[in-house]
Amino acid sequence: MDFQASHLRDFSNSILQKAGVPDxxxxxxxxxxxxxxxxGIHSHGLMRLPIYIERIQKGYILKEAHITVExxxxxxxxxxxxxxxxQVVATKAMDMAIEKAREFGIAAVSVKNSNHFGIAAHYALKAAEKNMIAIVMSNTAPLMPPTGGAEKVLGNNPLAIAAPSDGKNPILLDMALSNVALGKIIFAKNKGVSIPEGWGTDKNGSPTTDPSAVLDGGFVLPVGGPKGFGLAMMVELLTGVLSGGDFSKMxxxxxxxxxKQSIxxxxxxxxxxxxxxxxxxGRLSSTLGEYVKQAARAPGVEELYLPGEIEFGVEASRMENGIPVSDGVLDELNRLAASLGVQPLSE
Ligand SMILES: NC(=O)c1ccc[n+]([C@@H]2O[C@H](COP(=O)([O-])OP(=O)(O)OC[C@H]3O[C@@H](n4cnc5c(N)ncnc54)[C@H](O)[C@@H]3O)[C@@H](O)[C@H]2O)c1
Structure with a gap:
């Protein structure tokens, strides 16, 4: 079922406020x-609201933020x-990094003892909107084994890089360092569909197309084999290690x-x-973009895309025509609403 963004926003805000989160x-x-x-990144959309609420109710995520500069x-x-x-901590960190970069040319703000921040793009775009370049990363719970390993030691740590361009939108790479984000596997499971080969293995390390097998003790695989694993390791170092927070198996x-999680x-x-x-x-990055867009295409390919371009296109259309919520997610959201005495999501 499709909903207007404003309708979803009101629903989500009501749920969070009912759980004690300030407006x-x-x-x-x-x-x-x-x-x-x-x-179109449903893996990090409203399907996460129930787990956020459960963690807030258990006190693992503070209802009201307490953030200090150490x-x-x-x-x-x-x-x-x-x-x-x-999301609240990362927003504060990005706002601070933008202010510092404006004053000193470049800034790095490290964060510890935070929680899952959703899509990295959200924060990177805040800087691009201010004509700055941003690099955003986070660690997360281990999902991926080292190359050749059979035990998960690193998360599929997200990495986003955004830069302004004279083109329609900023150039925005926003990716998990696994072949796909875990949420996409959870989303496939909730939808009752199988996953493509190469996304993950079962608990014995054998390739599988069953999302439940990956979620039930299996492994998510890094993008690009050892290179993706190496990138995930450096993100872990630049986040959990550099901040003095938790990392890897902690x-x-x-x-x-x-x-609790300490992210x-x-x-x-x-x-x-x-x-x-x-x-x-802006002109030069747009020229770079044009080189990519106008490159010769392989047979059967109709259009070449810049990083982020597909998602910007989907977003523009959905902000006008409505955002789909799958039946499984809708049921879960409405069960959550009922448990909190909030009006259900309906047409
Ligand atoms: N908070 C967390 O712990 C966490 C962990 C993992 C991922 N994430 C988030 O999950 C989201 C999904 O990550 P993902 O790796 O599954 O994304 P994805 O694989 O869908 O896309 C990754 C990147 O590739 C680009 N891309 C995809 N197809 C393209 C094409 N045909 N041509 C040109 N570019 C193309 C996209 O624009 C995007 O920048 C991201 O927003 C990420 O920040 C968050």
Missing amino acids: HEADVITATMIEADAR KEHKGTALIDGHYSAG IPSMYDTTQ SHLMIVIDISTFMEVGTF
Whole structure:
């Protein structure tokens, strides 16, 4: 069923507020989920609301954020999220990185003791909108074995890089370092469909197309084999290790509802104007984009896309025509609404 973004936003805000989250923080958490659903990244959309609420109710995610700056130098800061909602902590970290980059040309804000922050794109785009380049990363609970290993040690750590362009939208790479995000496997399971080969293995390390087998003790595989694993390791180092937070096997799954998670992020922002005129950069990045768009195409291929372009297109159309919510997710959301005495999502 399709819903207008504003309808979904009101519903999500009501649920979060009923769970005790202050209005302005509910807005921030909701915004990342609606943006994910609108961009076609349902794995990080409203399907995450029930687990966020459960973690808030258990006190693993603070109802009301408490965020402190533990260390601060000119272009850097270390933030302690004290287990506040990841979206609220990451937004504060990105806002701080943008301000520092404006003053010092480049900034890096490291975050510890946060929670799942949703889609990395959300934060990277905040900087691109201000004519800056952003690199955003986070660690997450282990899902992937080392190359040749049979035990998960690293998360499918998300990495986003956004840069402004004179083209219609910023150029935006936003990816999990697994072949696909775990949420896509959860989404497939909820929808009752199989997954393509190469997304994951069962608990013995054997390839599988059954999403339940991956979720039931199996492994998600890194993108690009050892290179993707290496990138995930460096993201872990730049987040959990550099922030002094938890990393690798110290982090329990978000779906283990018996313990807190301590998640780390890193926001790096570069002020383009310290290198060249922002307008010149916009023109040059748009030229780069045109080289890609106008490249010769393989047989049967109708269009070539820039990183982020497909999601921007989906988002534009869904913001106008409505955002689909699958039956499984709708049922779960309405069960959650009933448990909190909130009006169900309906047409
Ligand atoms: N918070 C977390 O712990 C966490 C963990 C993992 C992933 N995530 C999020 O999950 C989301 C999904 O990640 P994913 O790796 O499954 O995304 P994906 O595989 O759908 O896309 C990855 C990137 O490839 C680009 N792309 C895809 N098809 C393309 C094409 N045909 N031509 C050009 N570019 C193309 C996309 O624009 C995107 O930038 C991301 O938003 C990520 O931030 C979050």
